[in-house]
Amino acid sequence: MKKLWGGRFQKTAEEWVDEFNASIPFDQALVEEDIEGSLAHVTMLAKCGILSNEEAELIKDGLLILMEKAKKGDLEYSVAYEDIHLNLEKMLIDEIGPVGGKLHTGRSRNDQVATDMHLYLRKQVQEIQEELEVLQRVLIDKAEQHVETILPGYTHLQRAQPVSFAHHLMAYFWMFQRDRERMIDSYKRINISPLGAGALAGTTFPIDREYSAELLGFEAVYQNSMDAVSDRDFIIEFLSNSSMIMMHMSRFCEELILWSSEEFKFIEMDDAFSTGSSIMPQKKNPDMAELIRGKTGRVYGSLFGLLTVMKGTPLSYNKDMQEDKEGMFDAVNTVKGSLKIFAGMIETMKIHTDSMEKAVRSDFSNATELADYLASKGMPFREAHEVVGKLVYTCIQKHIYLLDLPFEEYKSGSELFEEDVYDVLEPQIVVQRRESLGGTGFAQVKKAIIEARKTLV
Numbered sequence: 001m002k003k004l005w006g007g008r009f010q011k012t013a014e015e016w017v018d019e020f021n022a023s024i025p026f027d028q029a030l031v032e033e034d035i036e037g038s039l040a041h042v043t044m045l046a047k048c049g050i051l052s053n054e055e056a057e058l059i060k061d062g063l064l065i066l067m068e069k070a071k072k073g074d075l076e077y078s079v080a081y082e083d084i085h086l087n088l089e090k091m092l093i094d095e096i097g098p099v100g101g102k103l104h105t106g107r108s109r110n111d112q113v114a115t116d117m118h119l120y121l122r123k124q125v126q127e128i129q130e131e132l133e134v135l136q137r138v139l140i141d142k143a144e145q146h147v148e149t150i151l152p153g154y155t156h157l158q159r160a161q162p163v164s165f166a167h168h169l170m171a172y173f174w175m176f177q178r179d180r181e182r183m184i185d186s187y188k189r190i191n192i193s194p195l196g197a198g199a200l201a202g203t204t205f206p207i208d209r210e211y212s213a214e215l216l217g218f219e220a221v222y223q224n225s226m227d228a229v230s231d232r233d234f235i236i237e238f239l240s241n242s243s244m245i246m247m248h249m250s251r252f253c254e255e256l257i258l259w260s261s262e263e264f265k266f267i268e269m270d271d272a273f274s275t276g277s278s279i280m281p282q283k284k285n286p287d288m289a290e291l292i293r294g295k296t297g298r299v300y301g302s303l304f305g306l307l308t309v310m311k312g313t314p315l316s317y318n319k320d321m322q323e324d325k326e327g328m329f330d331a332v333n334t335v336k337g338s339l340k341i342f343a344g345m346i347e348t349m350k351i352h353t354d355s356m357e358k359a360v361r362s363d364f365s366n367a368t369e370l371a372d373y374l375a376s377k378g379m380p381f382r383e384a385h386e387v388v389g390k391l392v393y394t395c396i397q398k399h400i401y402l403l404d405l406p407f408e409e410y411k412s413g414s415e416l417f418e419e420d421v422y423d424v425l426e427p428q429i430v431v432q433r434r435e436s437l438g439g440t441g442f443a444q445v446k447k448a449i450i451e452a453r454k455t456l457v
């Protein structure tokens with residue numbers, strides 16, 4: 001088939017070669033952005049006197065017809081026209097005649113594709129930012145119900161100190177808060193117009209880049225035409241920010257998977273977010289959480305894919321950059337889908353407060369409290385650590401926990417122990433007393449929840 005750029009060619013490529021070269025199977029997702037960009041471009045061309053008003057009106061009418069068809073899914077694409085830009089240009093010419101060929105005055109596919117990607121990501125970043133906020137609200141609501149629910153806090157996946165379940169949930173709130181801030185911050189680097197940079201060097205036509213940028217709602221224009229067409233930093237940044245969101249969800253998913261096991265039994269996933277086994281009738285598997293954990297890998301993959309694509313590309317545009325799209329689309333769908341499922345899982349999961357509490361009562365996670373007790377009575381902390389370590393060892397020998405250890409044992413450990421030691425060891429008290437800023441004490445956690453809510457309004 002004759003190409004729109006076919007003038008200097010004596011031969012046409014075979015279809016299987018066209019297929020390899022084409023991006024239309026996936027960049028058709030940019031159809032609306034591409035038409036929006038063209039509408040702004042043609043409006044600018046008329047304003048600058050490069051096209052007559054009549055020509056511009058004809059082109060705009062044609063573009064609007066294509067937009068309507070695109071929204072209805074009525075456009076038929078062909079790999080012979082390679083990508084969304086050439087497919088639309090061909091359709092425009094078919095629709096309104098040769099005047100359609102004037103649309104591409106003073107522009108190149110290189111600034112055009114970059115413009116489409118900026119428009120696309122600008123919208124997606126806004127939507128993901130909103131999804132993150134929905135998730136943060138789910139976390140706060142859950143946290144509010146569980147300020148006084150206690151469970152073991154872990155380091156090295158070994159029981160460390162008891163904490164409020166709300167405190168644990170709110171740790172994730174702050175991770176997603178940073179993710180949201182990163183998305184919002186990236187917006188200013190996405191919301192910049194490359195349009196009018198041409199193939200790489202600008203154009204001889206008296207275009208007004210600031211005007212087309214303004215029509216598209218961009219805050220600024222790229223100051224260097226070569227940078228404008230070859231920059232993919234904003235996509236890499238998006239993939240990096242998306243990787244971080246996935247990593248945060250994945251960590252929590254790992255906990256949810258552990259917690260819903262028979263060994264932990266801290267939570268039960270709602271039936272609506274679980275699956276069964278085809279052979280073992282008793283099974284209820286946390287598939288959604290596992291899938292989010294797994295999908296994290298593919299988003300990282302897209303980040304590394306694009307970083308690698310870009311590392312060897314000389315200025316300015318290179319066809320390698322067509323490889324920026326699939327990973328980006330995939331990351332957008334993966335992050336959005338995962339955020340939605342994740343929020344649903346958290347919202348609906350059942351919390352077994354009794355198992356959490358039971359776990360805290362059958363461990364040594366109150367041992368630090370005991371060392372603090374001695375330290376507050378004047379014993380150097382290092383010595384107190386040693387005394388308590390020995391008491392823990394005694395308990396292990398006797399198969400009991402610190403609350404069950406007879407008072408004489410305490411006395412033989414240190415004269416500083418008094419009968420109130422048993423109150424101090426109560427897990428609820430242990431948690432409640434950690435009132436340092438950002439600590440897990442109930443009053444602190446309540447305060448932190450109020451502060452967190454303020455960041456969402």
Ligand code: ARG
Nearest residue numbers: 023083109110113319321322
């Ligand atoms: N389909 C191409 C891409 O996605 C559009 C730009 C092509 N430009 C060119 N000079 N071949 O990158």
